[in-house]
Amino acid sequence: MTGPSRIVSLDLCTDQLLVELVDRARIAAVTHLAADPTVSAIPEKARGLAITRGAAEDVLGYDPDLILAGPFGVAASVDLLRRLGRRVVIVPLPQDLGGMRTAVRTVAAAAGVEQQGEAMIADFDRRLASLAASSAQPLPTAVIYQIGGSVSGPGSLADAALAAAGYRNMAGDYRLTRGGQVPLELLLADPPDLIVLSTGADEYRTALADNLRHPALHLLRQRRASIELPWRHWLCGTPHIVEAVERLAEARADIGARGR
Amino acid sequence: MTSEAGVKPGKRALPLLSVLAGLAVVAFLLSLATGPSGFGFSLRGEAGAIIFKEIRLPRAILGALVGGALGLSGAALQGYLRNPLAEPSLVGVSGGAALGAVLAIHLGLAAAFAFALPLGGLAGAAVAMLAVVALAGVHGGPVTLILAGLAVSAIATALISLALNLSQNPFAAVEMVLWMMGSLTDRSLTQVWLAAPLILLGMALLLGVGRALDALTLGEDAAASLGIDLARTRLAVVGGTALSVGAATAVTGIIGFVGLLVPHLLRPFAGHRPGLLLPASMLGGATMLLLADVALRLIQPWVELRIGVLTALIGAPFFVWLVLKTRAELAP
Numbered sequence: 071m072t073g074p075s076r077i078v079s080l081d082l083c084t085d086q087l088l089v090e091l092v093d094r095a096r097i098a099a100v101t102h103l104a105a106d107p108t109v110s111a112i113p114e115k116a117r118g119l120a121i122t123r124g125a126a127e128d129v130l131g132y133d134p135d136l137i138l139a140g141p142f143g144v145a146a147s148v149d150l151l152r153r154l155g156r157r158v159v160i161v162p163l164p165q166d167l168g169g170m171r172t173a174v175r176t177v178a179a180a181a182g183v184e185q186q187g188e189a190m191i192a193d194f195d196r197r198l199a200s201l202a203a204s205s206a207q208p209l210p211t212a213v214i215y216q217i218g219g220s221v222s223g224p225g226s227l228a229d230a231a232l233a234a235a236g237y238r239n240m241a242g243d244y245r246l247t248r249g250g251q252v253p254l255e256l257l258l259a260d261p262p263d264l265i266v267l268s269t270g271a272d273e274y275r276t277a278l279a280d281n282l283r284h285p286a287l288h289l290l291r292q293r294r295a296s297i298e299l300p301w302r303h304w305l306c307g308t309p310h311i312v313e314a315v316e317r318l319a320e321a322r323a324d325i326g327a328r329g330r
Numbered sequence: 331m332t333s334e335a336g337v338k339p340g341k342r343a344l345p346l347l348s349v350l351a352g353l354a355v356v357a358f359l360l361s362l363a364t365g366p367s368g369f370g371f372s373l374r375g376e377a378g379a380i381i382f383k384e385i386r387l388p389r390a391i392l393g394a395l396v397g398g399a400l401g402l403s404g405a406a407l408q409g410y411l412r413n414p415l416a417e418p419s420l421v422g423v424s425g426g427a428a429l430g431a432v433l434a435i436h437l438g439l440a441a442a443f444a445f446a447l448p449l450g451g452l453a454g455a456a457v458a459m460l461a462v463v464a465l466a467g468v469h470g471g472p473v474t475l476i477l478a479g480l481a482v483s484a485i486a487t488a489l490i491s492l493a494l495n496l497s498q499n500p501f502a503a504v505e506m507v508l509w510m511m512g513s514l515t516d517r518s519l520t521q522v523w524l525a526a527p528l529i530l531l532g533m534a535l536l537l538g539v540g541r542a543l544d545a546l547t548l549g550e551d552a553a554a555s556l557g558i559d560l561a562r563t564r565l566a567v568v569g570g571t572a573l574s575v576g577a578a579t580a581v582t583g584i585i586g587f588v589g590l591l592v593p594h595l596l597r598p599f600a601g602h603r604p605g606l607l608l609p610a611s612m613l614g615g616a617t618m619l620l621l622a623d624v625a626l627r628l629i630q631p632w633v634e635l636r637i638g639v640l641t642a643l644i645g646a647p648f649f650v651w652l653v654l655k656t657r658a659e660l661a662p
Contacts, residue, residue, distance in 0.1 A: 253365075253515065276499050277505060
């Protein structure tokens with residue numbers, strides 16, 4: 071077999087692509103997040119793989135011939151590993167579905183499994199194309215409301231998933247804070263047709279998730295269509311984002327039933 | 331601090347407290363009327379009713395309760411310790427409370443039993459308060475107290491970051507800011523119900539020590555001869571501060587300097603009587619925090635500030651001035 075045979079991944083998103091594209095025997099280690107069902111779309115498949123915490127010394131212990139990393143958090147380790155002569159491929163975080171396809175191809179090419187990569191993308195495109203196009207005009211509106219009151223804006227994968235499912239992302243209509251949060255009061259005063267609650271992050275024990283437990287949000291959900299879209303579906307740019315698109319597309323029926 | 335001779339207590343108390351209560355009511359109504367969806371009380375329809383009851387009302391109630399707790403406990407600490415620099419956040423009580431609340435959340439206690447959150451804050455505040463009093467001694471000077479408070483705050487801050495790091499919470503850094511800088515944003519009535527009973531109980535305890543604090547201005551021996559039970563007074567001050575600041579901090583995070591600034595601003599009007607300063611600082615603290623929160627929402631479109639940042643911006647320069655003044659007084 072050609073291509074690298076001791077691959078280490080330092081990022082949740084490259085973990086997931088690696089596990090689905092490459093034979094298990096060639097994976098030396100992934101992050102602990104890959105098997106975490108809160109954030110990973112493929113926790114079962116990742117279970118049992120060796121785990122790296124990402125420090126250069128730890129990574130070198132696996133004697134890797136390919137290291138996959140994301141753009142965040144590991145810059146110092148990546149610099150060091152490169153200076154020590156290791157092959158590091160940094161996979162950017164995709165901002166749209168095109169970027170997601172690029173990420174798949176980048177990982178596939180680095181690992182020498184281009185065919186599997188193309189097959190993965192073809193499967194994704196087939197599932198995406200089979201979704202019924204939205205006939206509603208104007209498009210129904212939606213907001214992806216997250217932990218801490220953050221909403222997903224343009225240039226995010228979640229935004230791309232909304233567009234692919236036939237929604238207009240209403241995030242831009244609000245006067246957002248600099249941190250990209252919408253005050254709950256504005257969401258109530260001017261709600262979208264569909265409230266997408268990005269859950270999963272709230273499973274962490276954190277005071278930041280109080281907004282998702284707010285009684286006003288529950289009252290709003292009684293009056294508007296809403297779905298819970300777990301974090302794991304859209305956090306990473308992998309073809310699993312099609313599951314988020316499918317769930318969003320299904321929710322259009324609920325909006326229609328409620329009237330707009 | 332000496333009591334001002336020749337001023338009849340009742341003469342000054344009623345007008346002062348009436349004016350302050352009036353200001354607090356105005357600030358409360360202003361807070362209710364302010365929000366990102368528009369100023370005023372005439373919000374349209376069902377959504378408007380929800381906005382009022384579920385979003386603005388809890389925010390205004392918490393602003394009043396938390397500001398009142400901070401102002402009152404600041405006045406009580408300054409009066410009891412006879413120390414102008416005493417204040418919940420500076421002496422580490424707020425830090426201890428935040429640590430207790432963080433532990434309650436991250437150990438899963440708050441999820442299993444909602445009251446664990448304010449109780450955690452209360453426990454943390456009580457431990458911090460006892461630690462500071464033990465370190466500085468009841469008779470320690472201003473500098474000793476501030477040093478002890480600094481030490482306790484540093485330990486609390488370190489343990490909060492440790493707890494957040496260990497929790498594997500990807501939002502640890504953001505949550506740290508929440509606890510350090512305080513926030514009233516998007517609080518709910520649920521949180522009001524959790525915190526209010528303990529805050530009110532603590533306030534009642536603190537308001538009860540007014541006569542003792544007045545007597546203490548004459549010295550401990552004189553106070554004891556006037557029939558003041560010093561041990562009970564200490565218990566009430568420590569317990570009242572831990573209850574009110576502990577429960578308040580558990581739902582808002584650390585909000586600094588309100589307890590320092592408000593008693594100092596009101597002291598001249600209260601005739602330098604610590605007993606009268608207690609209710610005055612409670613009302614003044616509520617007014618200050620409510621107005622700061624109104625200002626925060628009005629300037630929010632241009633800059634994003636947290637309420638703790640705003641109170642620190644107002645209070646910290648005042649603290650610097652107090653330090654200079656204290657230094658001048660201590661100088662030979």
